[in-house]
Amino acid sequence: MPENNKLRKRISELGLFYAAAVWGSTFFIVKGVLEYVHPVILVGYRFMIAALLLAGICALTGKNLLRGFGRGFVLGLFIFFLYIPQTIGLGITTASNSGFITGLFVAFVPLFSYLLFRKIPTLIGILATLVSLSGLWILTGGLTDINTGDLLTLIAAMAYAVHILYVDRFLQQGEDPYVLCFQQFLTVGIVSLALGLILRVPFSPTSGETIWVILFLAVFPTFSAFFIQVIAQKAVTPLRVSLIFAFEPVFAALFAWTLGSEKIIFHRALGGLFIFLAMVISGLPSEKYNLRRLRSILQRDGIG
Numbered sequence: 001m002p003e004n005n006k007l008r009k010r011i012s013e014l015g016l017f018y019a020a021a022v023w024g025s026t027f028f029i030v031k032g033v034l035e036y037v038h039p040v041i042l043v044g045y046r047f048m049i050a051a052l053l054l055a056g057i058c059a060l061t062g063k064n065l066l067r068g069f070g071r072g073f074v075l076g077l078f079i080f081f082l083y084i085p086q087t088i089g090l091g092i093t094t095a096s097n098s099g100f101i102t103g104l105f106v107a108f109v110p111l112f113s114y115l116l117f118r119k120i121p122t123l124i125g126i127l128a129t130l131v132s133l134s135g136l137w138i139l140t141g142g143l144t145d146i147n148t149g150d151l152l153t154l155i156a157a158m159a160y161a162v163h164i165l166y167v168d169r170f171l172q173q174g175e176d177p178y179v180l181c182f183q184q185f186l187t188v189g190i191v192s193l194a195l196g197l198i199l200r201v202p203f204s205p206t207s208g209e210t211i212w213v214i215l216f217l218a219v220f221p222t223f224s225a226f227f228i229q230v231i232a233q234k235a236v237t238p239l240r241v242s243l244i245f246a247f248e249p250v251f252a253a254l255f256a257w258t259l260g261s262e263k264i265i266f267h268r269a270l271g272g273l274f275i276f277l278a279m280v281i282s283g284l285p286s287e288k289y290n291l292r293r294l295r296s297i298l299q300r301d302g303i304g
Contacts, residue, residue, distance in 0.1 A: 005235070012232035016244040019225035019232075024251030026221050027099060029213060031090050036207040039087035040199065042214065044192030047079075049218035051185035054227065058178050065182055071170050072183020078163035079188045079226075084195075086156035092149025099249040101153040103136040108161035109242040116165060124281060125239050132246045132278035139249055139271025161242070167230055168238045177230045185226070243282050246275050 033042065058065055090098045106129055110121040121129075170180060196203060205211060233241060250272040 009235045012235040013240070013244060015228040015232045016236065016241060017247065019228050020245050020247040021251040022221045022225045023245075024248040024253075025255050026217065027090070027252050029217070030087060033210050033213045034087070034091045036210040037205040037214070038196065038201040039091060040084060040192050040196045041201060041203055041205075042217075043080075043083045043087055044189050044196060045214050046218040046222045047083075047185050047192065048189030049215065050223035050226070051182055051189050053219070053223050054178070054182040054185060058182055061178070063176065063179055065179060067179055068175060069183055071175055072180050073187050075163060075166060075170070075180065076184040076187020076191070078159050078166065079184055080191050081159040082156045082163060083188065084192065085152035085159075089149035089152035089156065093147055093153065097146075097150050098153050099252060100136055100139075101150055102157050102160065103246055103249060104133070104154065104157040105160035105164070106132050106136070106242045106246045108158050109164060109238055112158075112161050113165055113238065116162075117169070121239070128239070128243060128278045128282035131281060132243055132275050135271045135274025135276075135278060136246060136249065137271070138267050138274060139253065164233070164238050164241055164245075167233050168241075171230070171234050177234065181227050181230045185222070240282055243275075243279050246278070247272075250275055 030042070037045075055065060086098065086102060110125055110129055113119045114121065167180075171177060193203075205214070229241070236244075253272065
């Protein structure tokens with residue numbers, strides 16, 4: 001791999017770690033603010049603000065924001081089915097359950113990659129996924145008292161995985177990442193606020209401080225993190241992206257230990273170590289462990 005491509009990949013991976021860190025910081029923030037604003041309206045506001053910010057950037061560069069809107073609309077729907085069920089579910093289930101179930105997207109990425117695009121995962125990819133899932137289970141404590149919120153969060157995890165895969169597909173087909181990102185933000189914002197009108201929920205937060213929280217969510221975990229994801233996926237494979245994003249609950253624990261003054265808990269540290277190990281495994285030369293190659297070897301030896 002040329003040095004420029006290596007550097008681009010490393011910078012992209014650092015950006016993805018930033019996104020995972022920012023998202024990891026929001027679980028307790030979102031759960032706390034749901035008392036003052038309806039989850040559908042919260043999602044609508046944060047994505048509309050993010051869309052306006054990106055529209056300003058695109059306008060300065062003369063980009064056509066409506067070019068190929070269909071693909072951005074599709075990505076926006078995937079994010080809508082990620083955030084609406086997850087945000088509503090977070091108001092019902094525990095933060096630990098939400099963190100673990102959302103993390104199941106790591107398993108859905110290789111599964112949906114095969115079902116949607118017939119891409120057979122490598123043995124290294126499967127092993128890294130299993131190790132990462134084990135880490136998530138240890139870190140979050142697994143599932144306890146499954147409820148409706150957990151089932152809603154499972155929908156979010158599946159939408160998360162499909163979004164990662166289709167971002168990769170659309171970028172490979174030459175879509176402009178700036179325009180694509182703006183269109184998905186706008187779609188989520190419009191659809192969410194329209195749903196709020198249909199449900200006749202209050203649009204005004206009941207606390208002034210909630211406005212500042214919405215602005216924080218719009219600028220950092222929405223505008224900057226999703227924008228970086230779309231840019232970074234031009235250089236990083238979907239499986240690698242999913243494994244980096246599995247660090248989201250790890251960062252959530254780190255924030256709890258530092259800013260939240262919580263005591264370091266052994267099982268959380270161990271879970272984070274497993275997830276880091278999965279990242280190392282995913283970096284091994286996968287061409288030596290391809291499932292097609294293994295099958296051909298077994299057939300040659302009269303085993304398969």
